Amino acid sequence: MTAVGAVNAASSGTTAKTEAEMLSPDFVDLLNAGAEPDALWMSDTIALNGGYPIHIRDVGPTNAQRPILSSQPADRTVAMGDVVELSVEASVSRGTLSYQWYNNTADSNESGTIIPGANDTTLAVPTSGARRSWYYCVVTNTDPEAEGEKTAVNTTRAACVTVIDPLAPWDGSVATSFAGGSGTEADPYLISTGAELAYLAQQVNADADNTYDGQYFRQTSNINLNHLEWAPIGRYIGSSNSGNRLFSGIYDGDGHIIIGLTTQAIIGTDGEVNKSYALFAYLGGTIKNLGLTHVDVSVTNTRTTSSNSNAYAGGIVGYLGTGSGTSARVVNSFVEGSVYASIASTSQARVMAGGIAANLNYGVIENCYTCVNASISHASSSTPSMSGAGGLVGYVSGGSFIDSYWNTSKTTSASGSSSTPSGATGRTDSDIQTTDFVDLLNTNRDSNKAWTQDLYDFNSGYPFYERLIAVYTVEHYTENLGDGWSLVVTDNLTGIANTVATAGLKTYTGFAPPAVAPSATIATGGSTVIRVEYTRNSYTITFDSAGGSPVDPITAKYEAAVTAPSDPTRAGFVFDGWEGTLPTTMPAENLTLTAQWSTGGYLLTITYITSDGS
Structure with a gap:
């Protein structure tokens, strides 16, 4: 460092000091030796001046130090x-740190729900159901020695934990055919994987004639799109554009869901390209009995001029309907997640984002609900x-x-308008999770798939299709004294088909549960059986001879003779026997028996000897 005034050589009254010397208490003493009484110096113990001496009057009452966060929770997908x-x-130079974790349904580290007992530097996140949640930690420093505020807090970022269905995740590949079917109502095309769904997109997008008009599709299982970039089924460039690709078939989700639909589209190239992003970009047919969870669709058009600067972001559909007289419909379906559309154009471009569809172009939405941030x-x-x-x-x-509904806790309006359209009703987050709302959906479903309340935290508490529920059995066995096992009890349970169920362990006197609870994937049809085996414990009876000859201990399994x-x-x-009773069978505990002794008296023999020796 160089003294102010650019003193190049030692001058009278100036002395060079190293940084270490200027940070030392000796340097503070040196400054105070020539200071006025009202301008004394002190060491910078609170890093107010980078550690260099400061005037005492600069300090004021010291408050508790705000915790320094050196590592924060990271996003996870599991x-x-x-x-x-x-x-x-986290760390502080003085004080005691405490921790409190919160969870949230939105990407925010404020107004979350406190997690009871979560008061450590780590948090084990529950992963029993497919959902997306955010977690953050409030770190508090308590400093009783502080002269001012004795506590200070710092809050971590909100970490997003996405829990997905453990189906085989889509790897981005495209199948070469559907899983089966001929496209008739009696024999629909079958789709069971992400690759087969991508094959449908490939076929529709390849040729304007591949609309599958009047042809039938049925989804046969839940599909995990794995948050990979999705190319929509169909394409919408603009009204009457020859490059548009329309899907006019009937797609029946059959009460299944699609997890992790993700698109992060940036439109910025010249020429006519797709502006509509969702599962289906452009729909002239019917989608029914289909649920979408963990949707993340974002469309950004960076063009600043021209008629190609529109952007449409939807969950199930981007552009729903082909105009007046269209038969396009979305029926008995739901969407959970977020959709976002952005344009940079300064001209009169279009920008739309909606949970079911970006634009309703004379289509119909019936008995659907959404929990979407749009x-x-x-x-x-x-x-x-x-x-x-x-x-x-x-x-x-x-x-x-x-009879369609949207979550007002996520998005305030049904259609981007201040007025609510007829047939659309807003519901709060808590309303949608009630049995009354499930009953409402079932009343209006007609012959479509039935709904059930989410008692499993599978869909963040929101209704899903009853067909996803499957019966499974947990059998609890205890070890015999001889060979084999005995069935004690059978639990008939329900869970989500194709998800992992973990057996709840029971307590049986004299038996040890397995170190790790067994689990299995729940199959449809009720065929899944989880077997839990409880091993018979061994116990020991120890004998304290209390000074007598030693007696060997007896070790045997519980209930053995x-x-x-x-x-x-x-x-x-x-x-005189043992203190306590020696059991006839081994009890469910270790015992120590102590010998009891008595003197028992003495037998004396007295011999009399007379004077004559007889």
């Missing part, structure tokens, strides 16, 4: 049943010609809603 642990590292953005200088973000749709060009040992002996004493 399968149900996996072990997930979040952690935080949002849009556009250049501040622009006024979009059509725009909106809604829980059900982003914008209504035409069409209708029948116990044979009494030989009595101990002790010179000059009589064995």
Whole structure:
């Protein structure tokens, strides 16, 4: 460092000091030796001046130090049943740190729900059901020695934990055919994997004639898209554009779900490209009995001019309907997640984001619900010609809603408009999780798949299809004294098909449960049996001879026959038995029995000798 004034050589009254010397208490003493009484110096123990001396009057009352976060919880994506642990590292120079973890249903480290007992630097996150949750930790420093505020807090970021169905995740590949079927109502095309779903997208997008008009599809299992980038089924460039690709078939999810639909689209190239992103980009047919969870669709159009600067983001559909007279419908379906659309254009472009569809273009949405965060953005200088973000749709060009609902705790409006369309009803987050709401969905489902309440935390507490519930059995066995095992009790339980169920362990006197609870994937049809074996414990009876001859201990399994040992002996004493009762079978505990002794009296023989020796 160089003294102010650029003194290049030692001058009278100036002395060079190293950094270490200036940070030392000796340097403070040196400054105070020539200081006025009202301008004394002190060491910078609270890093107010980088450690260099400061005036005492600069300090004021010291408050507790705010915790320094050196490591924060990280986002995780795991399968149900996996072990997930979040952690935080914090430090202070003085005081005691305490920790409190919270969870949240949104990406925020405020207004979360306290997790009772979660007061450590680590948090084990439950992964029993497929869902997306956020977790954060509030770290508090308590410093009784502080002159001012005695506590200070710092809050970690909100870490997103996504728990997905443990189905084989899609690897991004495309199948070469459907799983079966011919496309008729009686023999629909079958789709069971992400690769087969991608094959449908490939076929529709390859040719404008591949609309599958009037042809039938049925999804035969839950599909995990694994949050890989999804290319929508179909394409929407603009009205009457020859590059559009329309799906006009009938897709029946059959009460299954698609997990992890993800698109992070950035539109910025020249030419006419797709503007509509969702599972289906452009729909002229019917989607029914289909649930989408953990949706994350984001569409950003970076073009600042031209008619190609629109953006549409939806859950199930981007552009729903082909105009007046369309038969496009989404029926008895639900979406959970987030959709976002953004444009940079300063012209009158369109920007729309909706839970079911971005734009309702004279289609129909019937007996559906959404729990979706929908949002849009556009250049501040622009006024979009059509725009909106809604829980059900982003914008209504035409069409209708029948008995459909959106989560007002996620998105305030149904369609991006201040007025609520007929047939659309807002429900709070807690309302949607009630049995009354499930009853409402079932009343209006007609012949479509039945709904059930989420008692398993499989869908973040929101309703899903009853067909996903499967029966399974847990059998509890105890070890026999001889060979084999005896069935004690059978638990008939229900869970989510194709998810991992872990047996709940019981307590049986004299038996030890397995070190790790057994688990199995729940198959449909009730064929899954989880066997739990409890091994028979061994116990020991120890004999304290209390000074007598030693007696060997008896070790045997619980309830095994116990044979009494030989009595101990002790010179000059009589064995009176054991303190306590020697059991006839081994009890469920270790025992120590102590010998009881008595003198038993003495037998004296007196011999008389007369004077004559007789």
